[in-house]
Amino acid sequence: MTSNQLSQYEENGFTILPGLLTHAECEEAIGHMMALQACEKKLEGFGPREPDNWGRTHNQHLYDPMAMKLLLHPALREPLDQCYGGEAEGIQTMYFWKGSEQRRHQDQYYLPGCMSAWIALQDVSEANGTIYVQPGSHKKHLLTRADLTEKLGDEHDVVWGEAYNNGVDEIFEQNGGEEIPVEVSKGDVVLFHGILIHRGGPIKDKGSFRHVMANHYIPYAFDEWPHRTWPRFDFDGVKRLHPKPDAV
Numbered sequence: 042m043t044s045n046q047l048s049q050y051e052e053n054g055f056t057i058l059p060g061l062l063t064h065a066e067c068e069e070a071i072g073h074m075m076a077l078q079a080c081e082k083k084l085e086g087f088g089p090r091e092p093d094n095w096g097r098t099h100n101q102h103l104y105d106p107m108a109m110k111l112l113l114h115p116a117l118r119e120p121l122d123q124c125y126g127g128e129a130e131g132i133q134t135m136y137f138w139k140g141s142e143q144r145r146h147q148d149q150y151y152l153p154g155c156m157s158a159w160i161a162l163q164d165v166s167e168a169n170g171t172i173y174v175q176p177g178s179h180k181k182h183l184l185t186r187a188d189l190t191e192k193l194g195d196e197h198d199v200v201w202g203e204a205y206n207n208g209v210d211e212i213f214e215q216n217g218g219e220e221i222p223v224e225v226s227k228g229d230v231v232l233f234h235g236i237l238i239h240r241g242g243p244i245k246d247k248g249s250f251r252h253v254m255a256n257h258y259i260p261y262a263f264d265e266w267p268h269r270t271w272p273r274f275d276f277d278g279v280k281r282l283h284p285k286p287d288a289v
């Protein structure tokens with residue numbers, strides 16, 4: 042990553058790394074995911090799913106070597122280490138066949154300490170539902186459960202519900218900056234900070250595909266990680282359950 046890209050990450054909360062994956066790598070991943078969805082390929086841990094169920098996967102790297110390959114892609118190692126100023130560990134994957142049209146949120150609400158490598162496996166634009174980000178919002182307030190509990194009481198649905206997204210919308214307004222669509226080409230990777238406010242934009246070209254793997258990482262040295270049963274993977278493929286290392 043160039044010093045310019047690192048400054049963009051630090052200033053804006055995101056940066057684009059063009060052509061980090063080859064077109065062949067992108068096509069291989071897409072082919073794999075389409076074959077899984079069509080039940081042409083079998084994989085323990087995946088499906089079977091309804092033909093029109095394009096809902097994203099969660100933590101597919103735990104049962105699928107292809108997803109693990111994308112989570113720990115060697116080209117991601119140095120840029121992530123540069124952003125963190127130290128080693129990163131992979132902790133979450135989400136595969137999107139189509140845009141999420143998800144409301145505004147901050148990933149560190151769910152995954153403290155995290156940042157994201159969002160891999161575009163095809164060209165992504167406003168037409169097929171790209172993400173929108175509010176540049177600089179990573180330097181502003183992170184909405185927490187404590188904030189919501191203080192405001193709304195100890196309600197169960199606060200964690201995932203509408204109240205959370207409304208709260209992020211309020212912070213978005215208070216921050217005051219515009220949001221922008223992130224338009225990228227096949228093989229590009231968007232690195233973004235876990236406090237950056239973002240959302241899945243509308244899919245203007247209805248029904249279109251938008252193949253993206255969204256990876257999440259935390260710093261190796263991060264001890265306050267709350268999801269203690271989630272394995273952490275370093276870029277040498279070493280898996281550990283906090284705090285005990287365990288070679289895989």
Ligand SMILES: O=C(O)CCC(=O)C(=O)O
Nearest residue numbers: 140141142148172241255
């Ligand atoms: O790709 C998307 O539409 C949403 C991704 C996202 O919100 C995330 O990775 O946190």
